[in-house]
Amino acid sequence: MLPPLPLLDRFVLDWLAEDIGFTDRTTQSLVWQNEQSLARWILKAPGVICGLTIAERVFHLLDPACQFKSLVKEGEWQNPGKVICTIEGKTAALLTAERVALNNVMRLSGISTTTYILADQIKDLPTQLVDTRKTTPGLRFLEKYAVLVGGGKNHRSRLDEAVMIKDNHIQAVGSITAAVHQVRRYLPITTTIEVETETIEQVKEAIPLHIDIIMLDNMDQQTMKEAISMIRRQSPHTKIEASGNITIDNIRSVAELGVDYISTSAMVTRSGWLDISMRF
Amino acid sequence: MLPPLPLLDRFVLDWLAEDIGFTDRTTQSLVWQNEQSLARWILKAPGVICGLTIAERVFHLLDPACQFKSLVKEGEWQNPGKVICTIEGKTAALLTAERVALNNVMRLSGISTTTYILADQIKDLPTQLVDTRKTTPGLRFLEKYAVLVGGGKNHRSRLDEAVMIKDNHIQAVGSITAAVHQVRRYLPITTTIEVETETIEQVKEAIPLHIDIIMLDNMDQQTMKEAISMIRRQSPHTKIEASGNITIDNIRSVAELGVDYISTSAMVTRSGWLDISMRF
Amino acid sequence: MLPPLPLLDRFVLDWLAEDIGFTDRTTQSLVWQNEQSLARWILKAPGVICGLTIAERVFHLLDPACQFKSLVKEGEWQNPGKVICTIEGKTAALLTAERVALNNVMRLSGISTTTYILADQIKDLPTQLVDTRKTTPGLRFLEKYAVLVGGGKNHRSRLDEAVMIKDNHIQAVGSITAAVHQVRRYLPITTTIEVETETIEQVKEAIPLHIDIIMLDNMDQQTMKEAISMIRRQSPHTKIEASGNITIDNIRSVAELGVDYISTSAMVTRSGWLDISMRF
Amino acid sequence: MLPPLPLLDRFVLDWLAEDIGFTDRTTQSLVWQNEQSLARWILKAPGVICGLTIAERVFHLLDPACQFKSLVKEGEWQNPGKVICTIEGKTAALLTAERVALNNVMRLSGISTTTYILADQIKDLPTQLVDTRKTTPGLRFLEKYAVLVGGGKNHRSRLDEAVMIKDNHIQAVGSITAAVHQVRRYLPITTTIEVETETIEQVKEAIPLHIDIIMLDNMDQQTMKEAISMIRRQSPHTKIEASGNITIDNIRSVAELGVDYISTSAMVTRSGWLDISMRF
Amino acid sequence: MLPPLPLLDRFVLDWLAEDIGFTDRTTQSLVWQNEQSLARWILKAPGVICGLTIAERVFHLLDPACQFKSLVKEGEWQNPGKVICTIEGKTAALLTAERVALNNVMRLSGISTTTYILADQIKDLPTQLVDTRKTTPGLRFLEKYAVLVGGGKNHRSRLDEAVMIKDNHIQAVGSITAAVHQVRRYLPITTTIEVETETIEQVKEAIPLHIDIIMLDNMDQQTMKEAISMIRRQSPHTKIEASGNITIDNIRSVAELGVDYISTSAMVTRSGWLDISMRF
């Protein structure tokens, strides 16, 4: 679910320009243009790999003849010491590309790893782990890809892709009912509507509107239980999303309440990079 | 140390385009164009704020007449509950800008906070905490700014800004000595040279070259001690950088060995986002 | 439902650069820099106006102090002779901006006008007129805006925004059922699914999958009638879209069959420009 | 007369990004990466094909190994049922590229077809059909190419490429004579000058200035006749352009008056798309 | 004859980004944000000033409130010591903008000065000094502006703006006659045609084609004299351009032969920068 390669390459070129500036002075001064090397990437910590296609483009753009071989399946758990990929090509290209390639894969693998660990808690339940719009500026498409690779699902990508009616929107119009009616007038026919609710009263107001998703935001589990039961009975096609303060410790108990989705930004905002090193 | 505003705005526009797509359907459908609001940002966890200038530009671009007031000094430790800033302007602009503005500040504040905590361990020592090129693609200038705000120092920003001679460069030329001589031929007169050393033998070879910085890479503390003592005696103008597996637990003991710089990517690769929420 | 102004301005600047090249030689040679004029836009043919916000930005970028006054409500039917707007500002700016401003409004008004006429045929019925992805390269967001202004609804804007399973997709997987199951695995939770059906057999296969929209593609009205009846009975939450060879002559009879949506590219592919002229 | 391919590709990438967003979810989810197909484009209505080079680049960018074969000569009249081209390559690439490729060719072929029909009325006369600056924002170079392919000629592409002195320019300076003298001072030596005239008096004033083109704007045929006769006698090198309210019904009678050029925006502003469909 | 300001600003921002990188470390570290200064630009060598509008935009973008006052008329000869302009605004902005502003004006003024000196040799003759396409990549529009300011005229700006038939084009088609006939088929009606001739025989072939400009390329003065006389007699509307090895020593004698244009790249390729310094 990555963009086509020529569109991806535009990003990669920007990242290379950022890292290189005009030229990699060290490598250009020291490495003979035609020298060839074989490099391996070694995993240094346990986790899930994501982003090798991007790494391949980084190397490819600096040496179109280089051979990039992926040795793992993205999305599967790997142990330290695993050789993730090999790259054979011009030594100078490998050295200049190294940092941009690794920065991408280490970041995304960190996100996939955190996603995997969280999703693993509920893998035998029908509830799905979902991301948010709390993503790194400029890199949303990649971070959502990493969540997918790690076993999560994506929420909307942009403000024009789905409607999410929050507190302040409701205030502006006066009621959930008014908001939903008004928003429907101008909406593309493919656009789903979600409403954030914080109380049982709001849930009660939302149910008869038969919107696509009702979010239970920051509710305690007892309230959620009551809300879920009401929604299931009265609007069986409406999906239910739980949100707010989800952690590895409570994700399973929330899922067991029977929500369809549990959303959290933790995959992006609480993940470190997965350690990988390049060896010649 | 941010770019001039019109250059910064180019980035901000890209981030808004990423988040919005064509239009914020929810807000455009529901909020009256001229409605005004006052929003506050509340800190939800302890830490150091960074990036309010960026937040201001996000709001400013969507409502040039809005009033953004910063209520904290960037770089200082803040406690939860602190009101960080207020924004007064068009409700629609505040709602559409919220996520891009918060995503930037929460991320950068996370980096500044991690930096602050690490730097705090050695604040009474002359050693300085330094970042690396392990940064998020496209956002290096901001992440280095966040390290600075948090009390750290920056290493080079680009491959053309300083020379760092590593293992593979040395192999390509045959020796540290040959590498340094060769690299000096084509270097701008303002470009500093650093050599990565992993053994005492390499340190011995590097010392008489009087390069700007010798990095002691992944050495145990006993070896570092010996290396530092040799360098200080024989090349007093050369700076010493320790690198590799720096944690909050060992940073002070490494600093006490007397190195000038301790470099680690932890500020970027091991930091979460600092939790902040916007309230109307 | 236009992008925020600074994002819109990026497009406007590109269009100005295309029309001007380096400079408007005629105007720059002949018109005194500070000369002021008042221009009016006169409608020359009956129709619906769309795009004045864009026109305003064109004039504003060439003369930030100019006064643009809109005198019509976008989306309402207007007769020839109507003064659409007035612009007061530097004569040179008005002359240089004229063509880019008019080209946008005349094109978009043509689309809104065609939309209005088609939608008018079914305005007393619940069926809605919907656009397609047959839009002018680079201008989809504007053309979809013009459809909205003219009284139509939008279908998806991008290939990542909704799933549309067509013949060739079905062939690739073997069956509609397999396609829907497979596509659901990787889909954002806000993404709707639509399947194109061309026969009653395909409709029968699609119904139990409870997808969001079933498209009846190029079916005769008798077949459509049968399909609609089956879908309404067995999957009441599924929306029904009729597509293929819709004209002003048959749109009402198709709507009367009871479909939710009638989609056609005619608003874009069969509309001329609405004639407007600028007078000083 | 298209731009060199790497410059054309920049446009094509922008159009693909617009249509795809991040990814073609339907195709990416359902079609096996290496599946190959053969697609044909079938003409559904009579007309003139234009833009296959662009279509080829769209497919090429998504599958560099695909084989695109053009089966028609651009600019010649074709009948419905004609196979325009075949594309053999990755099924996924064909499906994702289809819309952008077709949108371009259908639009441009519509313009070429309208041009062909108008030009056909005067093909045995020396008068030439000419376009205007009323073109779709961002696509002028393609629309002018389509006019050329359809048998028309192009007028200027940009405001810096030729001088066109209109009413308001004349007012600003006081007279046609003053305007022409003033504009000549700063003009590149390759820049032609055209003056719009609306009365015989203006024609009389323009003749002795020996400008390159005199436009007879919105004159009745009797006035045009008189103007043409005067210009031919007194300034034989000056070309004559008729403009204003040209239709298929009057184009021949205007041409028979003996003007060099008849300009109209109808090729762009009054043309629909030519219907083409892609079949596997 | 510069682009409208918002289009010019796009270039200025690129140049600032090139010069600044992320930030002006010296100024940002040392100068208090609100400190104000008054700077003057002093001319250090005699010459003609060009480009102050660009300088103004550089300062304006870094300090929108700064006051830029031009004290000279562009295109007039100035002596050393002349105060060219004053800028009053934030000290930090003045220091950061200085180099980009001066680099533009010093370069362009150098070109205007060289143009002035050459044009001055023939100012009492009807012959005009004309530039070429030998211009600095990316800066053609500015360099042609500087030629205009210095008293020269511009030749075509782009390969699509006028036709210049050279040796290799003639060879490709077989003869000048064939080339002119073929090129006329596809040309915009505003596009002028020029043919390069190197011998009297080529001139003889070109004359009856009544093209817009005949270039006499690298001919000795005796041959030019003969060619001019033939062209004037047989094709009085054709302009004559002399080209090749024009210097300050021979420009007048060539002009006295009676050509319309003398073209040379010397204004761009043989000019130094005009020395200007900024003082506080």
Place this chain on the structure above:
Amino acid sequence: MLPPLPLLDRFVLDWLAEDIGFTDRTTQSLVWQNEQSLARWILKAPGVICGLTIAERVFHLLDPACQFKSLVKEGEWQNPGKVICTIEGKTAALLTAERVALNNVMRLSGISTTTYILADQIKDLPTQLVDTRKTTPGLRFLEKYAVLVGGGKNHRSRLDEAVMIKDNHIQAVGSITAAVHQVRRYLPITTTIEVETETIEQVKEAIPLHIDIIMLDNMDQQTMKEAISMIRRQSPHTKIEASGNITIDNIRSVAELGVDYISTSAMVTRSGWLDISMRF
């Protein structure tokens, strides 16, 4: 020391777009698409060649199959008549690419030639010739490359790459000492510091700060001599740069004073283009 090819190509495409506009009308009208030619570049004046890699990319982008053979070593002195390179490929591509390719190489070779001549004066001395930030907007990376090729050294590329404390910075803080202390607080550890001094008193103040480079700006040779002697004695690691009014006549006598660097913008601001012509 050029950027990686895909980054270089972005610039080349911009330059081609500038020169071509939409299309090379002359060549496209006259040259058969598949015609092949062999072109040679002949040096017309003595000098040093620079920039053939860029020329190669220009031709390569317009004809990926063309063969470009460089026949000289960049940086070595060449005599008129030398064949610099041959290009074999499509005639149309060679003709369309010619100007952009030559403009780059002629300009850069002019800079390399001027550099070579200046550097040659001091080639037996340890002093090095250094460039400045007086470079053509948008082309700094190429002009610094040309200086390197010609035998010079580069100074900083951007305002964020090194600190240069000038008069106005010193005034803003009060003293050289204060300025250096303050600037050091926020500096990357790889950033060198240079101070401009104009008097012996300033040199005396700078010496004990042990900064990286002291610039002696516009001093007479007697003062420089005194300054050099003081610096060498008291701060042997500090480099010394002489600047101001360096010409071919005085460069050697300044170098003989024993400075490390002599900086001048003359390589860029006082160089003409090196004459080269392309022959078929």
